[in-house]
Amino acid sequence: MFGKLLTLLAWTGLWQPRMVVLNGNTPAPRQHLNASEMAHTTSRFMAALVEHFVSSDGQKVSYAALEQSPFYTRSFQEFGGLLQNIDPRHLDDQERRAFFINLYNILTIHAILYSDPLPTSTISVPNFWERYSYKVGPFTMHLDDMEHGVLRGNRAHPTSGKVMFGRQDPRTVLSLTPDRRIHGALNCGAMSCPPLRSYGSDNIDSELSTAITEFCNKSVTTNTDGSLVINQIFQWFRVDFGATEPDALRWLAECVEDVSTQQALRQAALGTRGFSYDYDWTLNAVSGADGGKVKVEVYFSSLCPDSMRFFTDQLYPAWQQLQDIIDLELIPYGKARATPTGDSDYSFVCQHGPDECHGNKVMTCATASLPINTQVQLLHCMMAKRYPAYTGQQCSEEVGIEWAPLRECASSRQGAALLYQNGIKTASLKPRVYFIPTITIDGHYDSVQLRSSLLDLKSQVCAMYQGPPHQECL
Incomplete structure (x- = not known):
C-alpha cells in the first residue's frame, strides 16, 4: 500500500x-x-x-x-x-x-x-x-x-x-x-x-x-461487438502520429496490413465505429521470473546415453518433487536430419541410427497426445530401459495407457510431421544445439547453465523460481 x-x-x-x-x-x-x-x-x-x-x-x-x-x-x-x-x-x-x-x-x-x-x-x-x-x-x-x-x-x-x-x-x-x-x-x-x-x-x-509495421499489426484487436481496442501508445503519443486523433487513426490504418482492420480504423476515424485504448503493464518476464511456473524445455533423443541418464538421474526426480512449479515441454529429436519426401511425409536420419528415429517418433506421438504427467511417466519408463527405442509397448502397459494409438501414430505421416516440427523447434534454438540433451530454463541456456542443469536440475529450477517459498526448494 x-x-x-x-x-x-x-x-x-x-x-x-x-x-x-x-x-x-x-x-x-x-x-x-x-x-x-x-x-x-x-x-x-x-x-x-x-x-x-x-x-x-x-x-x-x-x-x-x-x-x-x-x-x-x-x-x-x-x-x-x-x-x-x-x-x-x-x-x-x-x-x-x-x-x-x-x-x-x-x-x-x-x-x-x-x-x-x-x-x-x-x-x-x-x-x-x-x-x-x-x-x-x-x-x-x-x-x-x-x-x-x-x-x-x-x-x-x-x-x-x-x-x-x-x-x-x-x-x-x-x-x-x-x-x-x-x-x-x-x-x-x-x-x-x-x-x-x-x-x-x-x-x-x-x-x-519493419519494427513499426509489425507493431501496428499487433496493436489493434476487435471486440465481439465490432468495436476496436487499440494499443494506448497511439493515444499517449497521438501528436507523433497525426495533428488530431482522426489523423492518427488514419495513419494507423495505412500502417496495418489487414484490409478489414484498415477499413475499421477508417470508420473509427469518421466516428462510425467505436474504439477504446488499452495497455497491459504486466512485466515482460518469462514464467518463473514473475512468480509463475518455471518453463523447462528438454531437447533429447531416444537412444542418446546422456539423454537416458538425464531422464533417470535428473528430470524424473526433479519432476516428482517440483512438478507444481515446472511448466515442462519434452522435445524428442536430437541431432537428426529431416528431408521432405512429398505428400506431407518426411524421412529422417538420426545420430544413433534408424531405431532412434523410431523411438523419437513414438515419444513425439506421446508428447502430442498425453497429459504432461503421463508423458513423464511413460518417457521415464522408456529411457530407464536398456534400449528405449523399442520399449513403447512394454512401458505403455506399465504406465496403464493404450499402446495402439501411439504405434499407429509413430508409423504414420502424422508422426513424421510431428517429429519434423520438433526438428524445426530444435533448429531454432539460440545458441544452436551442440549437445544432447539440451535443457532450456525460461527460454535460456548457455554452456554454464546447461552443465548445471545436467548435474542438478532441481537446484536450477529452484534458483529460477520467484514465487512463494516451495518446500522442496528450502
Missing part, C-alpha cells in the same frame, strides 16, 4: 525519489572507444542480450537467468564503464538514433533488475523513467531524457507536458528530428511494448520501418 502511495505521489510530482546512476561507480575501462565504435558496441551488446536472455518473439525477458549470469555481473559493468568515456555529440544522426534506442532498452532491463525484488510492472516503480540513468560521456541521462529529449526531438512528455531539455541544457544538441517509428522499437518492460531487438546504424531506417 505504501509503495502505491509513493507511486501516486511521484506521478503527481509531490515526491521525487533520488536518481540512481546505474554505471556511476563502474571502474574505468581498460579500453577507450570513440563515439562511433561505442554505437556499434552498444548494438552488439543488445544483440547478445536478446540472443541469450529474451524469448524468440522478443516479448519476454528471462530476468532471473540474466541476474545470475556473468553477462550481468561482468558484461554490464564493462559496458557501463565504456559509456562514461564517449561523447554522443560526435555521433551522426543515424548512429545516434540506433545508439539511443538500444541504450534505452538496455537501461530499462538494467533498471528492472536493480529494482529488487523484481517489480510486477515498471509502472509500479515510483518515477521509474526519471529514477534510473546512465552516465553517457559528459551527460547523465535517464530514460525520459533518451526517449523524449533525444529520440522525440525534445517534444513535451505526454503526461507531464514538460520538455526534458531546457534552452540552456547542453544536451539539446543531441535532439534528433522526431521519427514516429521509434514507438515500434522502444521497450518499457511491459507486455504491450514492442519486441526487443538490436538496432544498427547501418540499417536503422529499414529496421525501424
Whole structure:
C-alpha cells in the first residue's frame, strides 16, 4: 500500500525519489572507444542480450537467468564503464538514433533488475523513467531524457507536458528530428511494448520501418461487438502520429496490413465505429521470473546415453518433487536430419541410427497426445530401459495407457510431421544445439547453465523460481 502511495505521489510530482546512476561507480575501462565504435558496441551488446536472455518473439525477458549470469555481473559493468568515456555529440544522426534506442532498452532491463525484488510492472516503480540513468560521456541521462529529449526531438512528455531539455541544457544538441517509428522499437518492460531487438546504424531506417509495421499489426484487436481496442501508445503519443486523433487513426490504418482492420480504423476515424485504448503493464518476464511456473524445455533423443541418464538421474526426480512449479515441454529429436519426401511425409536420419528415429517418433506421438504427467511417466519408463527405442509397448502397459494409438501414430505421416516440427523447434534454438540433451530454463541456456542443469536440475529450477517459498526448494 505504501509503495502505491509513493507511486501516486511521484506521478503527481509531490515526491521525487533520488536518481540512481546505474554505471556511476563502474571502474574505468581498460579500453577507450570513440563515439562511433561505442554505437556499434552498444548494438552488439543488445544483440547478445536478446540472443541469450529474451524469448524468440522478443516479448519476454528471462530476468532471473540474466541476474545470475556473468553477462550481468561482468558484461554490464564493462559496458557501463565504456559509456562514461564517449561523447554522443560526435555521433551522426543515424548512429545516434540506433545508439539511443538500444541504450534505452538496455537501461530499462538494467533498471528492472536493480529494482529488487523484481517489480510486477515498471509502472509500479515510483518515477521509474526519471529514477534510473546512465552516465553517457559528459551527460547523465535517464530514460525520459533518451526517449523524449533525444529520440522525440525534445517534444513535451505526454503526461507531464514538460520538455526534458531546457534552452540552456547542453544536451539539446543531441535532439534528433522526431521519427514516429521509434514507438515500434522502444521497450518499457511491459507486455504491450514492442519486441526487443538490436538496432544498427547501418540499417536503422529499414529496421525501424519493419519494427513499426509489425507493431501496428499487433496493436489493434476487435471486440465481439465490432468495436476496436487499440494499443494506448497511439493515444499517449497521438501528436507523433497525426495533428488530431482522426489523423492518427488514419495513419494507423495505412500502417496495418489487414484490409478489414484498415477499413475499421477508417470508420473509427469518421466516428462510425467505436474504439477504446488499452495497455497491459504486466512485466515482460518469462514464467518463473514473475512468480509463475518455471518453463523447462528438454531437447533429447531416444537412444542418446546422456539423454537416458538425464531422464533417470535428473528430470524424473526433479519432476516428482517440483512438478507444481515446472511448466515442462519434452522435445524428442536430437541431432537428426529431416528431408521432405512429398505428400506431407518426411524421412529422417538420426545420430544413433534408424531405431532412434523410431523411438523419437513414438515419444513425439506421446508428447502430442498425453497429459504432461503421463508423458513423464511413460518417457521415464522408456529411457530407464536398456534400449528405449523399442520399449513403447512394454512401458505403455506399465504406465496403464493404450499402446495402439501411439504405434499407429509413430508409423504414420502424422508422426513424421510431428517429429519434423520438433526438428524445426530444435533448429531454432539460440545458441544452436551442440549437445544432447539440451535443457532450456525460461527460454535460456548457455554452456554454464546447461552443465548445471545436467548435474542438478532441481537446484536450477529452484534458483529460477520467484514465487512463494516451495518446500522442496528450502
